[in-house]
Amino acid sequence: xxxxxxxxxxxxxxxxxxxxxxxxxxxxxxxxxxxxxxxxxxxxxxxxxxxxxxxxxxxxxxxxxxxxxxxxxxxxxxxxxxxxxxxxxxxxxxxxxxxxxxxxxxxxxxxxxxxxxxxxxxxxxxxxxxxxxxxxxxxxxxxxxxxxxxxxxxxxxxxxxxxxxxxx
Amino acid sequence: xxxxxxxxxxxxxxxxxxxxxxxxxxxxxxxxxxxxxxxxxxxxxxxxxxxxxxxxxxxxxxxxxxxxxxxxxxxxxxxxxxxxxxxxxxxxxxxxxxxxxxxxxxxxxxxxxxxxxxxxxxxxxxxxxxxxxxxxxxxxxxxxxxxxxxxxxxxxxxxxxxxxxxxx
Numbered sequence: 001x002x003x004x005x006x007x008x009x010x011x012x013x014x015x016x017x018x019x020x021x022x023x024x025x026x027x028x029x030x031x032x033x034x035x036x037x038x039x040x041x042x043x044x045x046x047x048x049x050x051x052x053x054x055x056x057x058x059x060x061x062x063x064x065x066x067x068x069x070x071x072x073x074x075x076x077x078x079x080x081x082x083x084x085x086x087x088x089x090x091x092x093x094x095x096x097x098x099x100x101x102x103x104x105x106x107x108x109x110x111x112x113x114x115x116x117x118x119x120x121x122x123x124x125x126x127x128x129x130x131x132x133x134x135x136x137x138x139x140x141x142x143x144x145x146x147x148x149x150x151x152x153x154x155x156x157x158x159x160x161x162x163x164x165x166x167x168x
Numbered sequence: 169x170x171x172x173x174x175x176x177x178x179x180x181x182x183x184x185x186x187x188x189x190x191x192x193x194x195x196x197x198x199x200x201x202x203x204x205x206x207x208x209x210x211x212x213x214x215x216x217x218x219x220x221x222x223x224x225x226x227x228x229x230x231x232x233x234x235x236x237x238x239x240x241x242x243x244x245x246x247x248x249x250x251x252x253x254x255x256x257x258x259x260x261x262x263x264x265x266x267x268x269x270x271x272x273x274x275x276x277x278x279x280x281x282x283x284x285x286x287x288x289x290x291x292x293x294x295x296x297x298x299x300x301x302x303x304x305x306x307x308x309x310x311x312x313x314x315x316x317x318x319x320x321x322x323x324x325x326x327x328x329x330x331x332x333x334x335x336x
Contacts, residue, residue, distance in 0.1 A: 018185055021298035028295040051296055083324055084331040089313075115329045125315050126324045127196040128219055130189035133304035140305060145257075147293050156251055156294045161283045163252040 002100045003031040003142065005135065006070055008114070009107025010038035021132045022105060023048040023061055029139035030148050031103070033060035037067050038107060056152025067104075067114065076100025077119045081134040082110065085121035092141045095120060103138060105131040170268045171199040171310065173303065174238055176282070177275025178206035189300045190273060191216040191229055197307035198316050199271070201228035205235050206275060224320025235272075235282065244268025245287045249302040250278065253289035260309045263288060271306060273299040 005026045010019050019041070023034045027048075034048075040063045052059040064070050071078065077098035079091075088095075095101065104114065115121050124134040157164040173194045178187050187209070191202045195216075202216075208231045220227040232238050239246065245266035247259075256263075263269065272282065283289050292302040325332040 014185070017182070018189070021186070021300060024295075024297040025301040028293045028297040029301075055295055082331075084327055084333075086326040086328055112330065118329070121327070121329055123324070123326060125196045126326055127192075127223055127318060129192040129196040130300050130304075132189060132298050132300035133193040133197075136298075136301035136304045137308060140308070150295060156291070158254040158291060158294055159252055159289070160254055161286070161289055162280065163250075165252075 002076070003139070004102050005031055005034040006067065006102055006104045007034055007036040007107070008038065008067055008104065008110060010036045010041060011107065012039045012041045015107065016041065016044055018132060020044050020047055022135055024051060025132055025136050026139070027052060027057060027059035028147065029136060030143045031139065032058070033062070035062050035064050035070055037064055054152055054154045056150030057148065071117055074102045076102060078102045078104060078117070079120045079122055079138070080104040080106070080110070080114060080118040081124065081131060081138060082106060082121055083123050083126060083128050085123040087126060088122040088124050088138060088141070091120050091122055096142055101142065103135065105135060170244070171307070172270050173199055173202040174235065174270055174272045175202055175204040175275070176206065176235055176272065176278060178204045178209060179275065180207045180209045183275065184209065184212055186300060188212050188215055190303055192219060193300055193304050194307070195220060195225060195227035196315065197304060198311045199307065200226070201230070203230050203232050203238055205232055222320055222322045224318030225316065239285055242270045244270060246270045246272060246285070247288045247290055247306070248272040248274070248278070248282060248286040249292065249299060249306060250274060250289055251291050251294060251296050253291040255294060256290040256292050256306060256309070259288050259290055264310055269310065271303065273303060
């Protein structure tokens with residue numbers, strides 16, 4: 001099982017934190033990596049790699065100039081998250097059967113050619129909100145709420161009230 | 169049932185889009201409104217209100233100078249989303265029983281006094297990721313995946329491939 005995220009048209013100034021959140025959510029919820037197109041953003045890559053280095057796992061982030069070669073190379077199924085798609089609940093039974101899944105999340109204007117090449121264009125709620133939330137809910141449904149255990153240098157020891165982090 | 173979000177320490181420059189995403193996710197997934205502290209951000213408020221006006225519902229957003237009076241006034245239960253909290257799965261059965269729920273999401277440094285006044289400090293995955301995703305997953309579990317139907321001026325007509333929005 002391999003899940004990757006393809007984030008389209010990243011713009012450093014506008015998307016820095018949203019794309020970072022997408023990457024961290026992808027990692028925490030079980031994806032293997034995130035590929036992004038648009039502006040190459042070393043600072044974003046560094047901050048994501050730093051989290052992976054400190055908190056464990058093998059999450060990868062990489063920049064590609066164009067999305068078409070990424071789709072061409074991908075051997076598994078593809079799902080694009082968009083407010084315009086069909087309600088995700090209707091498709092998840094099929095999506096869950098995909099052994100390898102590429103989850104595409106848009107930047108500002110997603111070319112119609114992306115829609116055409118997808119196995120599914122899916123919407124979470126058919127209301128405008130956030131690609132971070134849509135990604136979280138799709139990964140939750142795909143992995144059925146079973147998120148990975150990480151062994152990192154840093155580890156939170158859950159507290160009812162307070163903060164405790166230990167270093168391995 | 170009334171769910172509100174309290175977003176702490178909003179900074180216009182850094183948090184503009186993340187706080188906007190939190191508000192839109194809150195709306196789409198069934199919360200009634202978002203209160204935020206930190207810098208008052210007219211542009212963010214306008215963009216959230218514009219979505220609510222066009223897409224339906226009565227979602228509200230408002231700024232308060234300090235968080236303590238917000239907690240003092242709140243009559244229902246309170247849950248703070250933090251990487252340091254206990255795994256949310258362990259508490260959701262109880263959280264779901266709360267008729268009114270205030271979901272607190274942090275800014276950079278959340279004062280320990282906030283932790284102390286909460287009914288629950290909960291973590292989604294105990295890994296660092298995104299308050300947008302944590303909020304989405306908590307609301308999903310609280311509402312058991314039943315999200316509101318909106319009647320707005322704009323409405324998406326779900327498509328397998330393409331974009332269709334109709335105006336009422």
